[in-house]
Amino acid sequence: MKKIVFVSVFFLLIFSCKEEESHKEAIARVNNTYLYEKDFIESLPNAYTTEDSILFRSNYINSWAREQLLLQKAKLNIDTKEEIDKMVSDYKKELLIDKYKEALLKQNLDTAVTAEDIDSYYEQNKKIYKLNEELLKLKYIYFTKDISDRKELIKLFKSDLYEDKELLEQEKLKFISSNLNDSIWISYKDVLLKLPFLSDEKKLKKINFLQKEDSIGVYLVAVKDVLHRNDIAPESYVEPVIKQMILHKRKLQLIKEIEKTLLEDATKNKEFETFQEN
Numbered sequence: 001m002k003k004i005v006f007v008s009v010f011f012l013l014i015f016s017c018k019e020e021e022s023h024k025e026a027i028a029r030v031n032n033t034y035l036y037e038k039d040f041i042e043s044l045p046n047a048y049t050t051e052d053s054i055l056f057r058s059n060y061i062n063s064w065a066r067e068q069l070l071l072q073k074a075k076l077n078i079d080t081k082e083e084i085d086k087m088v089s090d091y092k093k094e095l096l097i098d099k100y101k102e103a104l105l106k107q108n109l110d111t112a113v114t115a116e117d118i119d120s121y122y123e124q125n126k127k128i129y130k131l132n133e134e135l136l137k138l139k140y141i142y143f144t145k146d147i148s149d150r151k152e153l154i155k156l157f158k159s160d161l162y163e164d165k166e167l168l169e170q171e172k173l174k175f176i177s178s179n180l181n182d183s184i185w186i187s188y189k190d191v192l193l194k195l196p197f198l199s200d201e202k203k204l205k206k207i208n209f210l211q212k213e214d215s216i217g218v219y220l221v222a223v224k225d226v227l228h229r230n231d232i233a234p235e236s237y238v239e240p241v242i243k244q245m246i247l248h249k250r251k252l253q254l255i256k257e258i259e260k261t262l263l264e265d266a267t268k269n270k271e272f273e274t275f276q277e278n
């Protein structure tokens with residue numbers, strides 16, 4: 001009997017020593033759960049300084065400890081293991097199905113959206129695309145006051161001739177800033193970042209020509225067109241959204257077709273059947 005007790009104590013001491021040895025690399029403990037140095041190192045950002053790592057280490061350990069304490073208390077006090085197991089099982093099923101659908105979509109979805117597709121969708125749905133901000137089509141140039149050919153620049157800016165527009169484009173390096181493409185819609189908020197004096201306008205409207213000066217230079221501005229809040233958004237402005245909507249609609253339709261085919265094939269191959277109630 002004494003021999004059995006001695007052997008038991010001997011193995012217990014060996015086990016304790018081995019367990020103590022295995023925890024040498026631990027940097028924190030919450031009851032019987034340990035956090036190890038390697039776990040911390042793996043979580044470090046790619047670029048960090050020594051000072052950063054000290055702060056990060058402290059925050060990481062405290063965050064880990066809070067999580068472990070909450071988890072251990074939850075296990076002791078929340079009697080919903082079956083419910084949680086079911087939730088985990090349901091989530092796993094959803095995750096697997098979603099991954100499979102994603103793979104099928106990647107293989108079979110037509111991602112080419114033509115101009116005709118966009119035109120058609122816009123015409124059918126444009127009433128829902130109302131603006132919540134003002135948009136402008138405009139051109140402007142901003143140059144220093146001491147520029148030598150100011151009169152020539154003003155003349156070119158006012159002109160609608162293609163040749164004059166090309167000449168003005170060639171002078172862009174002289175400008176502090178500019179936008180010569182008045183065929184695209186720009187948010188009024190973005191315009192104000194470059195042309196803050198336009199906020200003084202009581203009502204946004206078309207402007208054939210506007211010249212303003214500040215302490216640095218001269219602005220020449222022409223507003224070609226304006227759209228106000230609640231106006232129908234132009235097709236070019238909502239084109240990215242329309243593309244996403246078209247693709248989303250195709251995804252839903254493709255998934256519906258895939259699910260229908262799966263069910264039909266399973267029924268045909270005797271892999272699925274329903275039973276009448278008794």
